[in-house]
Amino acid sequence: MIKLKKYIKENIKEKLKNEYPIEPSMLEITYTPQLKMGDLALTFPFQLSKKMNRKPRDLALEVIPFLSSLEGVEKINVAGPGYINIFLNRKKFFSRQLQSLNKSSLVPEEEKIIIEHTNINPNKAAHIGHLRNAVLGDTLGQCLKYKGEKVEIQNYIDDTGVQVVDVAFGFMDMEKKSLEDIKKIKGKFDYYCWDLYTRVFSFLEKNPQAEKRRSEILKQIEEGNNPEAEIASYISNRILKAHLRTMQRIGISYDILPRESSIIGLKFWKKAFYLLKEKKAIYLVNDGMNKGCWVMKLEKEDEKEKIIVRSDRTVTYVGKDIAYQLWKFGLLEKDFYYEPLFKENGKTIWITTHTPNTHSLQFGKGSLVYNVIDTRQSYLQKIVVQGLKSLKYLVQAQKSIHFSYEMVALSQKSLKELNLTISDEDKERNFLEVSGRKGLGVKADDLIDRLEEKALSEVNKRNPELASEQKAEIAHKIACGALRYFMLKFARNSIIVFDFEDALSFEGETGPYLQYTLVRINSIFRNLKEREGFDEKTIFTLISSNEISLDVLSESELVDFWDIVFHASQFEEEILHSIRSLEFSHLAKFSFNLCQKFNAYYHKYSILSEKNIGIKNIRILTIYYIQEVLKCVFSLMGIPQPERM
């Protein structure tokens, strides 16, 4: 479709350029609201009419003779006040689509793209907000890979931040536990810390004097080689593994896990600090509130200073983030050491370390960087970009993209279901922000567990004869599909007010609806094979024989055939559009719509029982085409494809 549009556009430009003052931007090809009007539409007569001071409809009529003999175009006519509508040759179009299946027509544009996502503080269990982040980031990565880009997925581990300190403080000072005691804790460690963290938070609120001890621990951790650092490192490592397991459940993985401790240990910040000072991007404040701090000013926002280095000479998170961002572009002249963390499906996941070793690998050095971080951190992301700009890395600043999205919040109803108590003031709100500190949130594993449980009971109803392992596997795939579609169906600027009923639904606009569509198609092909020996080979010969004739179809079936095929053929445009706007709800809605069209088609037209071979073959090719398109978009969205369900 992309190629076809390009062809038409260039041809028309060529044919009209001598007669009319036409500009390339006028030749955007759009879709008609209804296929009976035509397949593609041109609106340039409206723009031309202004320039030439003539009626758009007259211009359109006049132009049409110039447009004849376009390859693949059946006819062209004028509609309404001056639209030029193009009707494609359906047979040619369809067989071309079938032949170009699995051949991407998208072209890569970057040397290497880095995506940073997930980034969960390793001090408590992952929650639904983290799931949104990871699903968006992963989907972006899959789409870019489809486009042919070289993609590296990074998951930044803030293992030395205050959040980990808080939990270390809880273990050491509140629970009086040694490292050995902590190691003995059985069961879900991330859940244990979830509860401990909320207790620490309320303890600190009531005992402000403990603040001193807390900053002591922070310093010890940064220095290393002491019990505090050992405990913190144990906590973050164990929780990190829990997070990775959770993400594995929904099919999300990473290439490299950069650790903050490595950034500190390898003095990345020292280097960045030197650069920033040298270019006068930051300066020391001599008096006033920020006395003794190194600060940065944000462009356009006067009077506002962002502290990068605190008066006690420790660096803030943003400072480290600037250093990290510089490293991502290969601008720091420093590199991490890497060690394998574990293997996943034959692929090694690497983690950074500051201890030298012999592994020689190359990460970073991207030409484009996406940071998937929620919109509340826009200000900090701006500071990071500002840092690059101040260092005169203008290209890199422009290629630092904050993929922002709104938070996942909790509905009052879901709070009640979780038995969470909240203040009277909060009870007035429509929704409540997830808060790790207050322990307000739905843990990712809990949600996935509930989805799997529900899916399993549905599978049991429908396929009681299957082996229990098989049922569990199907239930898992359904749970994953439901969750991932749920996270993608909302536009990224829309706050998801989490509701269990919506999230656990398997009907209507949901992941399982999409999966069910594919299962139906599988079922048809399974039957075709069992009953008639009709397999993939038969389809390939059918496609390459080029003996399909659409003439056998009735008029109304031709309409339905064309509606579904034409819609499906737009999938690559949708992928591109989703990447450009970072709006994967487009891809989600597109897939859902295609499934709706298929399900309607399915009810209307039978395949196995069709006697007319010509009609039957077209129907088979049609659903084969839909199947291939669906498989492609599902895999980009990470929606698993069970054979049956």
Added chain:
RNA sequence: GCGCCCGUAGCUCAGCUGGAUAGAGCGUCUGACUACGAAUCAGAAGGUCGCAGGUUCGAAUCCUGUCGGGCGUACCA
């Protein structure tokens, strides 16, 4: 105060760099399993696109103002 985001059907949301009659899902009501799997489908009801201006041949979409809501504006991340 300043910055960013949101306001579309009873509810939850789509609606592209402006394009033809504003769409889904849920819920409500009416139908369809002796059928390639009903996790489905067909149909009905439901809208002054927050409000007011402006730009345009054309505005849910762009601009300005305004009202309502959310988030950010930490020597937390």
